[in-house]
Structure formats: C-alpha cells, structure tokens
Amino acid sequence: VTDLGHPPRPEPLLAPVEKPGRQDWSTWPRYEAATLGLRNYWYPVLWSRSLREKKPKAIRHLGEEIMVVRADGKVHALHDRCPHRGVRLSHPMATQEFPGTWSCCYHGWTYDLTSGVLVAAITDGPDSKMCGRVSVKTYPVEERAGLIWLYVGEEPPPPVEDDIPEELLADRTLVVGKRTTRTGDWRFGAENGFDHGHAKYLHRRTLWTFFRQMSAYSLADTVDEDPWLTQIKSSFGYQPEYPGLGKWPRKMKRITYKFPPAVVSIRLPGILRVKYRTWNHYEWWFPQDGERHTYVQVIATRQNVLRRALFKLWYYTWVRWVFHGMFNAEDALMVDVMDAPPELLYRPDHNLIDWRRHVDDKARPQPTDGAATGSPVRVTRRRSSDELIAEGIES
C-alpha cells in the first residue's frame, strides 16, 4: 500500500482551459492510414470447425468481400463477386456442380476453386468462349491450430507460420477460443488490449477479478522483445491517497487470492499475448470495414492429455463465459464508444505510443505508404517535439 502524502487537492486554475490535445494521428502516418487494417499479413478469420463442407461463408476482411468455402476438405477463398453481373458467389442458392469448382447461382458460371479461372459457363454450352479467359481473384488460405488463416495483400505471402505465435503450432498445445464481430475501429481494440491503465479501473467489479486486489495504478515500461513489445511494470499503488480527495479504493477486498502477475505483450499486425502461469491468452483485432472489426480470442496451453481435458472443461464451463465473455465485454463497450482523435493521452498511455510508433516503423509495406493518409480531413504535418509536449503526454 502506497501513501505518498501529497499536498492537498490542487486549487482549480482560475480559468482552466481544456487542453486541445492531439487532434490527429499524423505523428504516425502509416498507423493513421491503417483504417482498413494492415495488409500483407495472415489473419485467423474463422475457426476451422465453423466451416462445413460446401457451406460457404461470406466475410468482410480489411474492406474486401471474400467467400471462404471448404470443398473436399480443403479451404478456398475467392473474391465474393461473379464478374458477370455482380452477384455474390456465396449466395445461399449457389452450389458446387463439378468437383473442385464453384458455380454462381444466377447463370451457372463455374470457377476452378484453386485458380479462380472460369472453367464453364453452363448456360452458354460447352463451347463457351469465356472459359479460360475470365477469373476471379483467389486468396492464399491455410489451416493451422484449428483456425483458418487468410492472407490479403500485394506482396508474396510469407509462410503462414511467420504470423502465428509459435506456441499455437507446437505439439500437445490445446487451442480454444472465441471469434466475435465488434463495432468500432480495430486500433481502439488493440490499444485497449495493451492499455494497462483501464484494466485496474474499468474491470474492478467483474466476476473474473472478484478475488484479485488490483492496484489503483502502476507504471510500466515497454521492452522490445522482437517480435513482441512487452510491458514491464515497475511500481504499484494499492490504496493511495489522492490529494484533497481521499484514499482510493475506499475499501480493500477482504478475501483475495494472490495471483501471479500476468505479462502482457503485443506484436504486429495486432496480436496481444497475456502470459499466465500455465496458459497464455491471445487476442487479434482486424477490421472488416471502417465500422466493424473481427475480434478473436484464443487460449493456448501445453499439457499432457489428462490436463488438456481438464483445462478444456474449465474453459467451456468458466473461462469462456467469465473471461472471454463478461470481462472482455466491458472492453467491447469502451471500444464501441471511443471517439478519438482528438484525444488527450496521459502517463499510462506511453505503452500505446510505443505500440503506434512500432506499427509505424515496422509494419510490412502497405499500399498507402507515402500517399496521403486515409483520413483526408486530418492535418498530416509532422509535429515538432515542442508541439508534442505542449499537446500532452509526450513530455
């Protein structure tokens, strides 16, 4: 418990001026431009078991319309639009008429699932001149760790393993989790994940933290452990005295269990890792469009067969509802209503600044690089250090 013995509550300034704060993200132009996400990465777009044979799913991923379909066990991804008259290939009336192909429901245009090439236009007869001359775009797609990984980008895809935390690929690893669609900008989701400030306050009354005495505040540095950025917490205040106001929280919890501290890291293109003692939690955020993003939560644990079975039982009866459900629903509420910039960052947001800088410096090439930002109404002039200090946090 900390009691810093601060002087009494500061007098409000006679004419307190609301600081204007940061008006845009032009300090990190590549980050600012990434409204539709970071391309040239593999993302876990669906759970393998959710994609049943010949029951395609239409997804919106990084602003593109994509049909994902399983045929003869193998997963394929195609641009979800028949070039004939613009009907979706994933329309519920669409079917497979020949092995290894997929047919548009309107006129029976039939595409090879691997190449995307038109191999028959059924209602034009076998001698149709369109065959071999038309194709729809296909996307690289892989299955690993019970998830379907999709690659959208302009660069040749790296091995999918490059973009999967290696623990998920190891033998004997149990992978369980949940995929949801959330409203709000994907960057708010990722920033909220790496933000240690809110955790102590927003989540102080949820069931998951019922037996944890969280600190009122802490300090945290960011350490680069390529490819992860990791938070190192350095100071904790459990019931500090706020000048002129009093102690907070007013009551400490009576019964608590001393949980070992979790270590939080983040990496490109927006993967959070929370390390617990015997298991790790991962999260992904990636945009569907400018208003919604896909949110994937995964828990991985490397155990023997019996412990895996017990862990699975614990996950489906407790963790999935209390942690992946109730706890993270509080974050979803905030991500949904966040409205920034303008924003006015404070000391605990140093970690977010480090993450933004990291994305801006290290993200794979993006088509928007060097172009004007995706947010044309915002000023894109780089600020001087003095201006940044004047704006708030970066002192």
Added chain:
Amino acid sequence: VTDLGHPPRPEPLLAPVEKPGRQDWSTWPRYEAATLGLRNYWYPVLWSRSLREKKPKAIRHLGEEIMVVRADGKVHALHDRCPHRGVRLSHPMATQEFPGTWSCCYHGWTYDLTSGVLVAAITDGPDSKMCGRVSVKTYPVEERAGLIWLYVGEEPPPPVEDDIPEELLADRTLVVGKRTTRTGDWRFGAENGFDHGHAKYLHRRTLWTFFRQMSAYSLADTVDEDPWLTQIKSSFGYQPEYPGLGKWPRKMKRITYKFPPAVVSIRLPGILRVKYRTWNHYEWWFPQDGERHTYVQVIATRQNVLRRALFKLWYYTWVRWVFHGMFNAEDALMVDVMDAPPELLYRPDHNLIDWRRHVDDKARPQPTDGAATGSPVRVTRRRSSDELIAEGIES
C-alpha cells in the same frame, strides 16, 4: 440431347487476368441515363380494385411523389404536396370536404381534383385571395383492363391504348395478376426478364418447373416485330458434356410433361410478354426511385365465360403462388443483389444488348436527352468496335 465431344478441360492460363469487362453503359447513353425510368409513357401503377373511394394512395413513380385518389368513381392523380407548408395531400387525416375537391388536412386548403386549382382556403374564409391563383400539378390518369394507368412526362400524352398490349383491351379477355414493390434497379428487372440464360439455371429446382426438362443452354436471336423484340431460339443442349468436367445436369428428370415452348418478347417502356399456348404473361418494371421499382405481373387469356371462370380458379389457387410467387421470387433475389456495371457479358446476353440498343434508339424523348448522363461518375465516351470486342461479348 447434345454431346459436342469437346476436348478436355482447358488448362487455366498461367496468369489468368480477370477481364475488366464493361465499366459503364455509356455505349447506350439514353439507357444509362434512365435511372429514374422512361418518361412520356403510360404505366399500370395500381390495380383498379385496390383504390377505394376517397382512400387515396401515395405512390412514388419515376422519382415523383403522387397522390392517386378515387372520387365519385373517377380516378385523379395530383402532386402529393400542399404548396402551403409541404404536407402531403395523401396524409391519412386528409379528407374530401366538397364534391370534386380534396382538402389538405392541415389548414383545409382545397383543390379541384381535375385542374389542381385551389378553390378554397377554408381557414382563410370565403374571400381568400389565394383561390384561383395557386394549383398543384395533376397527372393524366386512365383506367383500362382493371388497372390504373398513369402518365408522367413533358410531351402531350398519346392515347393510353398506345402503351397497353392490345390483347388486354380486347373483349372477353380475362386479366389477373399481382403488383409488388421490389428492391434494385428497374433495368435489372427488365433485363432479367428478357434473359434466357438464367432461366435454365436459376429456376431449375422450383415447383413451377418440376415437370419440365429445361435445356442446359440454348442460342437465341432477337427479331424486331415492332413494337416487340422477340427471342427466336435456335439450338438446345439438354445434357451436354462440359470439357474436363462432365455432363450437366448430372441427372435428367424422369417424369416430364412436354410443354409447348413459350415465346418471349419485350417492348418499350419495359414490358415483357411470354406467350403460352392459351394464355399470355406480361410483366412491367418501372422505378419508384433509384432503389426500388414497381413490378406488375399480369396474365391475360381470351376465353368463353366458363373457361374464364376455370382459369381464374386455376390462377388464384396455383399460378399466383407457384409462378407469380415462388418462381419470380427467385428473380427478385437476383435483381436485388445485382451490381453492375462493371459487368462481363456472355453469349446469351446478346438479347440484352439488343434490348438496350432498342431502348437507346427508340424510346420517346426524355428530358435527359443530350445532357450528361444521370451517372456522373461514369465515363461517357463511346467505345470503338475494337474496344467493345476486347471487353467481352460483342465479338
């Protein structure tokens, strides 16, 4: 049954390029401009029996707001906006206060139903100076064949009979049908109606075609039988072998009834006629606004009294549900999601090209003639023949 004995499935090109296809409809500028329909035509906007005495209907037709009202048996159509403060004349609280007039519900401004002239402003007293000096626009309107026909345009209206298939006007003709509002561009509706390619594929599993063995493909020419464009089918393939893929359909129907072939025609401003042996089916598509259109299906048959009664029974117990309902609902699904241009037309679409050309050449004068197209984002440059060939179908 056709088996053309084609060579094996064509190798996908090493680098198959998705053909860009047609990016706009600037080849047919008058057709392209007709987003809000073709003016200076009579359209069947309502069924007569649906308009009850002094129960006005508010319709949106070719982008205009129109009140249609029956008073003393006669139908009138007025611009649906009181010029005083902009309240709709068709508001559910509006009434008729004097014979031959209609009063706005707000202040009692009272219009002559035939001329549209203000004949009383009730709450301004009998000496109101507004009378005779204000009017609302009226529209020509007629009743024929159980339908209410409305004329919107700048040219003097031709006789309404000019725009009604003459069969509907003949003695002893039974006219039955259905009016619905559909989403999507009206031109997609009309094109889908005249498109023989989709019929064989999209509708292959509906109840209406349960006992019909439709061909997998056919060829069709377009013949100009003024005012109709008529499809003449010249070749049919019932279970062809598609190179490298196999026969389609995989199974022929076991029990079929040999229906006599139907002959399909279309005419301005967007009327389809399907000739069966003893009855004909007609369809109209005309826009309400840029997102919805009115879709009218009519069946006409010329029979003696007894047969008319039997036909009517058959219509209301079977045809209305299975053909006008289920069958055409499949078309509605496609019209709703079509998204073109861009589009990539194929051989069976020759008939559509003929229809577009016909509209572009023969439609009555339109206010947009000579002006820029209604779709300012599209290129309006006329293509050369070479370019058209390079784009796809027009070889």
Added chain:
Amino acid sequence: VTDLGHPPRPEPLLAPVEKPGRQDWSTWPRYEAATLGLRNYWYPVLWSRSLREKKPKAIRHLGEEIMVVRADGKVHALHDRCPHRGVRLSHPMATQEFPGTWSCCYHGWTYDLTSGVLVAAITDGPDSKMCGRVSVKTYPVEERAGLIWLYVGEEPPPPVEDDIPEELLADRTLVVGKRTTRTGDWRFGAENGFDHGHAKYLHRRTLWTFFRQMSAYSLADTVDEDPWLTQIKSSFGYQPEYPGLGKWPRKMKRITYKFPPAVVSIRLPGILRVKYRTWNHYEWWFPQDGERHTYVQVIATRQNVLRRALFKLWYYTWVRWVFHGMFNAEDALMVDVMDAPPELLYRPDHNLIDWRRHVDDKARPQPTDGAATGSPVRVTRRRSSDELIAEGIES
C-alpha cells in the same frame, strides 16, 4: 355566423400556374440560421423529479452533448465527453468516486462537478501531472418551478428568472406538465403553436374540442406586449358559404359549451402561452439536433391548496391525456412532415411572419450573426417588397 354572399366558384384559370412561393427564409437571416436553436437563453431541459441522485442523463441540446447529473441534491451539467479518449461521462458504468466529483468509467479520470477541472486521474496515481491542467466544459444550470433550466451560450448568463414566465415562479402556483422528444424542425413546432389557422381545421374532430364550436376562420392581428407577441382576433366566420362549393362545416355541432376565448401569445426563445380563464398553458420547443427537438408542455394555475389538489387530479386524469396527449399529437404529426421552404403563406400566416420578424430583430446575440446562413444551399439575397408581394402573403 357569416355569409358573405360571394359570387359563384371562380373559374379555374385557363393555365393555372403553381406560384413558386417563398424559396427560403433569407428575409429573416437570423431566423434562418437558427437551425440548432437560439443560444444564450435558459431552457427547461428536464423535469426536476426525473433526475435522481447520481443517475446522470445524457441530453442533446442545441446540438451539444451534455451530461446532467444530480449530486448531493445539486444539479450539474458537463460536456458529455471525456477528453482522454472520447468516452461519454454519462456512460451507464460511470460513477461518483469522491464527493463533488464525477469519474469517467474507462480510466477513472475524475472531474470536479462545479468547475469541470480534472482533480484526479486515478489510474495514473496521486502525482498525476494532468490534475488541474485539464477540464471539461460546464454549463450553468438551475432548478425552478419543478424544472431544470440549462444555459448554453457565449454571453454571460442573465438571471434564470429572466427567461421564465413569472407566473411559474409565483407562490401558490401549481406547475404540471409533460416533456417529449419530437421529430422535425423546432421552428415548425413553434410556428404551429402560434398558427391560429390550423387550429380550427386540424383539431376539429379531437376529443378536447368535442363540445366547442370552432369558427371556420378568423382574422388576427399581432400586438407586441413585450416580451410577448399576442394574437388579437377580430372577426369570426362560423359556417360561411364558400363560392361555388357550399357552406362549411356542413353541420354545426348541436351541443356546445361556450368556452371563454383563449388568448395566445409567444415570446423568445420560443415559448407559447395560452391563457384560459383559471389556468395557463405554456409550451417550449428547442432543438436537440437538426432532426429532433424537445417539446415541453406546462400548465400553471394559481389557486388555494384545495383547488390545487383538485386541479392536479383533473390534470392527471383528463388534461394530460386529452389535451397534452391526443390534441397535441395531431400537431406533432404535422410538425413531423412539414417540409418548408418552399412555402406559400396565406393571410392567417401573418402572425407567423410577425413572429419570424420578432426573432430576427430581438433575439440575443448569436454566434452565427453576420455569417452566412446555416443553410448554404439557400439563396440569402434580401428580397424587395415587390418580390415579396409577388411571392404571396406579404401584400
């Protein structure tokens, strides 16, 4: 009863031209600019009893997002946005953590309710440098006559009593009423309130007027009784004969009660007063945004204790439903669908013109004064008298 013995119904002009009418409100530029209401006034935004201790309400008022909260009995109003990351301070998860303050639910940023100054950023510890350097805007707010009065503006606020009809503030006055949100422009609401033309026609069949024989028309002058504009009615026609049409209304009511005439007045910033014999009715309209406005109805009566109790009983069992409910719901229907300008005003609208002129001349300074109007698409040229006459009413 008036029968002016007019000549027969005027012949419709051979070519009746719809008069174009008034295309914009540029005659009254300050009135035209007031789409988001008149600032620098006190408005009754909430009923006192609806705001319970520490249960904040988020309101939208004159286009601004404001949190109104009661703490220790006193009402406070703050800009409803935490400047940190843009989360609403009125979020249902937000709480009071220290007396006299309010904390954002996301990171515990804590604001002094009176000054709006940040007094703690809980998760940044007691030594946070943000304290005293950040604030959210606060708004002047008062409670009078059972209502919460809010002031939004750039000028120093006058005493709240300046903007409250004095009767409401008197001892022994009973104040009852109803607050609702309505669709449509607030000016349509206020104009409808002061419009005596519609009252006779629109409301002729509602329960509230069941025993009143309203005139078919009347004339009314406007008299300036600072701060009120008051209608003086000068002529009544109960069943006049409209030339060529007949008498209206066709039937006079058989059983009527002779109610003493009510006197209708209006004042800035949009308060209507209807004086009955023993009680007065007041209405306010003020915008939430460009599409919705707050509509407050108040009845005030100055009586002894017993009569107050009886009046209250009458209000809650009859007046609230039949007058504040059914009667004024008819107005709401009109205000919702009014669509002007363009508009074509008539003789009874003289009172509205007087009101518009009054607002334009007398409203307190507005930030838009002298700037272009809030409606950039409209012409803002001042019309000459000749043009105004040619347009309609102002002859």
